[in-house]
Amino acid sequence: MRKTLVVTALVALPLLAACTENADPGAGGSEGSDPRALTVDSSADACTLSADEAPAGTLTFDVTNSGDQVTEFYLLGEDGLRIVAEVENVGPSISRSLTVNAPAGSYVTACKPGMTGEGIRSDFTVTASDEDVAVSEDEAQLVQEAQANYAAYVEDQSAQLLEKTQEFVDLYKAGEDDAARALYPVARTHWERIETVAESFGDLDPMMDAREADLEPGQKWTGWHLIEKDLWPQRAKGYTALTEKQRATYADDLLANTEELDLRVQELTYTVDAIANGSRGLLEEVATGKVTGEEEYWSRTDLWDFQANVDGARVGFEGVQPILEEKDPDLADQLTTRFDELQQLLDAQRDGDGFVSYDDLTPDEVKGLSDAVNALSEPLSRLTAAVLS
DSSP states (O other): OOOOOOOOOETTSOOOOOOOOOTTTTOOOOSSOTTEEEEEEEOOSSSEEEEEEESEEEEEEEEEEEESOOOEEEOOOOOSSSEEEEEEEEEETTEEEEEEEEOEEEEEEOOGGGGOOOEEEEEEEOOOOOOOOOHHHHHHHHHHHHHHHHHHHHHHHHHHHHHHHHHHHHHHTTHHHHHHHHHHHHHHHHHTTTHHHTTSSTTHHHHHHHHHOOOTTTOOOOHHHHHHHOOOGGSTTTTOOOOOOOHHHHHHHHHHHHHHHHHHHTTTTTTHHHHHHHHHHHHHHIIIIIIITTTTTTTTOHHHHHHHHHHHHHHHHHHHHHHHHHHHHHHHHHHHHHHHHHHHHHTTTEEEEOOOOOGOOHHHHHHHHHHHOOOOOHTTTTTTHHHHO
16 A cells, blocks of 8 residues: 555545646745645655645645655645655655645645655635636546546446455455455455545545555554464464454455445546546555565565556556647557567466566566666656656
C-alpha cells in the first residue's frame, strides 16, 4: 500500500488531476501573480501556502520541501478523508508541482513531513469563477467515451475483487492454507488494478492494505497483509499463528470492507484528468513498492502486483489515448513504446499463469525492471497536462 493519489471522486466531490514533476523552488504563486498559481513551503513543523483560497479552475501548487525529511502534500475533500490529489516523495530542498482542476468548494490541505501521521492541516477554499475551456464536439465525445469506459472497468474489477475475496476468506477460515495461498495473488490482482481508486477512500485503504512496516503508533493492523503474514510466517521469527477465531475475525473484516468498497465504487464518476492521473499514480505504486519487493514482504508475490498496477496504468492511458493523439501524438507514441518495453520485461518473469517469486529475480533483472519503470514514469508524468491542454 502507498498513499499515492489518485483520483476518483464521489459525485459530490470533483475529480482532480494531478501532475507531479520536478520544478524550480519558488516557481509561481507569488503575490500579485496568477491567483491560481500557489506556493507551498513544507518544513519540519509548518505547511505554509501563499494563499488560503483560489478561484475555481486549473490550480498549480508548487511544493518546496525546506525541511530535512521527505514530505508529501495533499489536497483533501472537505471531510479531510477523501484524497483529491497529492504529490509525494518530495525530498529535502526539492520542489515538485501539483496541478489540479478544482471546482468551487471547501477543501483541506496537508503537508506530511516524514510521510507519517495526519500531517499539518489547514482549510482551503476554491471560490466560484467563470473559467471555462471550450472543447469541440469531437473532443467532448472522446471525453464521454473515456469516462464511461473507465467507470465500467473499475466497476468490473471491483466486482471481481469482491468475488475472489469471498473465495479467499472462505478458504482461509476453513484452514485450507495451500488453496488460500494460491488464490491470494489472484484476488489481489483486482485490488492492484484499481489501487489508486481504492486509496482515494482514506478510511478504507489503511484498514484493507496497510503493511506492517508502515503502521503508525497505536494503529490497529487489519487487512490483506496481516493475513498474508499468517499464511507465510517463514520470515517472521517467533511468529505465533492466529487462532481459528482470530482468522475468522480478520477474514470477515476484510470481506466487509471489500463489500463497502464495492458499494462506494458504484457512486464514483471520473474526469479525464483523474483517469490520466490515476495512470501515473499506479506506476508510482510500482516504483515505490513493487519493484523494490516491499509490498508483499511475506508471500514474495510482488510481480503479480507489479503486473496488475501496470495493467491499470495502461487501461487509464489507453482510455485517454484518443484525446492525447489529437493534442500530442509524439507523447502518445512514446508512452505506447515504453509500456510495451516494460511489458516485455515482465513477460520474461512469467511462470505458468503467474510469476516467479520476487526472490528469484537477479539484481540485474530488478535493475532492468526499475530502469523501465523510470523510463515510463517521465513521459507518463506529462500525460495529465497534455490531455488538459
